[in-house]
Amino acid sequence: MEFAQLCLILSSLTVSPERSQFRHYETIILSCAANSTGWMVRRNTSYHFSQKCQFGWGVPKESSCKIDTAYPSDSGAYWCENNHGGCSNVVNLTVTASPLILESPVHPVTEGDSVTLRCSYKDERLISSTSNFSTNFYKDGQLIGEEKEGRMVITIISMSAEGFYSCEDPSRGKTSEKSWVGVRARVIPPEDPPTDPPHFLWIRIAAGALIFILYAVILLLCLCSIRRWARGRAAARK
Ligand SMILES: *[C@@H]1O[C@H](CO)[C@@H](O)[C@H](O)[C@H]1NC(C)=O
Ligand SMILES: *[C@@H]1O[C@H](CO)[C@@H](O)[C@H](O)[C@H]1NC(C)=O
Ligand SMILES: *[C@@H]1O[C@H](CO)[C@@H](O)[C@H](O)[C@H]1NC(C)=O
Ligand SMILES: *[C@@H]1O[C@H](CO)[C@@H](O)[C@H](O)[C@H]1NC(C)=O
Numbered sequence: 001m002e003f004a005q006l007c008l009i010l011s012s013l014t015v016s017p018e019r020s021q022f023r024h025y026e027t028i029i030l031s032c033a034a035n036s037t038g039w040m041v042r043r044n045t046s047y048h049f050s051q052k053c054q055f056g057w058g059v060p061k062e063s064s065c066k067i068d069t070a071y072p073s074d075s076g077a078y079w080c081e082n083n084h085g086g087c088s089n090v091v092n093l094t095v096t097a098s099p100l101i102l103e104s105p106v107h108p109v110t111e112g113d114s115v116t117l118r119c120s121y122k123d124e125r126l127i128s129s130t131s132n133f134s135t136n137f138y139k140d141g142q143l144i145g146e147e148k149e150g151r152m153v154i155t156i157i158s159m160s161a162e163g164f165y166s167c168e169d170p171s172r173g174k175t176s177e178k179s180w181v182g183v184r185a186r187v188i189p190p191e192d193p194p195t196d197p198p199h200f201l202w203i204r205i206a207a208g209a210l211i212f213i214l215y216a217v218i219l220l221l222c223l224c225s226i227r228r229w230a231r232g233r234a235a236a237r238k
């Protein structure tokens with residue numbers, strides 16, 4: 001699902017709060033984590049292409065961008081870029097006027113990890129959001145679970161769990177936007193050859209030395225007996 005980038009991935013874009021969906025008027029901070037300076041945040045929205053972080057929609061800072069008040073028109077793809085052909089991963093953000101949002105990971109999760117999806121409701125009358133309501137969760141439009149308290153935990157995520165997720169609060173008759181949850185394959189590192197603990201090493205050296213001494217002694221004994229035998233023969237011949 002990643003688009004073909006003609007740039008070197010040298011940075012990663014992090015989003016705070018770390019999720020894909022936001023409500024109207026929320027504050028979003030986008031930061032470029034990189035081992036160098038000169039990074040800027042860019043975005044594609046329905047109205048703009050490769051728009052850099054600028055006053056009007058964001059407050060540019062050194063390698064970051066702050067959206068003080070998010071609007072649905074801020075929905076789009078965001079990434080970091082520098083002037084030397086470097087870029088970052090791309091994240092999709094959705095800003096909605098709906099009081100119901102799905103809180104899902106903004107970055108791909110690693111196969112086998114646990115993932116929590118949260119359905120959260122907040123309207124003008126509420127000071128903070130709530131998830132304490134019976135919720136239906138959907139993947140690619142199919143109902144995958146009903147949870148009493150707005151939270152669904154996928155304990156061991158598989159590659160096939162990748163897809164578009166959304167949630168529904170049936171009592172309020174509201175459904176969230178859908179968001180993509182990416183899963184990346186777990187790379188199993190090649191096993192290190194077993195290394196002997198140091199005392200095993202000493203035992204091996206000692207055993208080696210012992211065997212060497214044993215061989216040397218046997219060799220010496222052999223040489224001696226051959227000599228004795230040769231001398232015996234020489235004496236017998238005289
Ligand atoms: C972002 O959204 C677009 C359109 O829905 C989708 O094609 C793309 O795969 C998404 N990318 C990521 C990284 O989620
Ligand atoms: C990048 O990281 C390397 C090693 O971690 C370090 O030696 C180098 O100074 C860093 N460069 C910058 C520009 O921070
Ligand atoms: C942004 O939009 C342009 C033009 O539609 C497209 O070529 C590019 O791949 C998009 N970038 C991202 C990160 O979606
Ligand atoms: C959720 O709501 C139920 C009933 O409305 C209540 O009994 C329960 O304590 C609430 N749980 C939390 C975590 O607020």
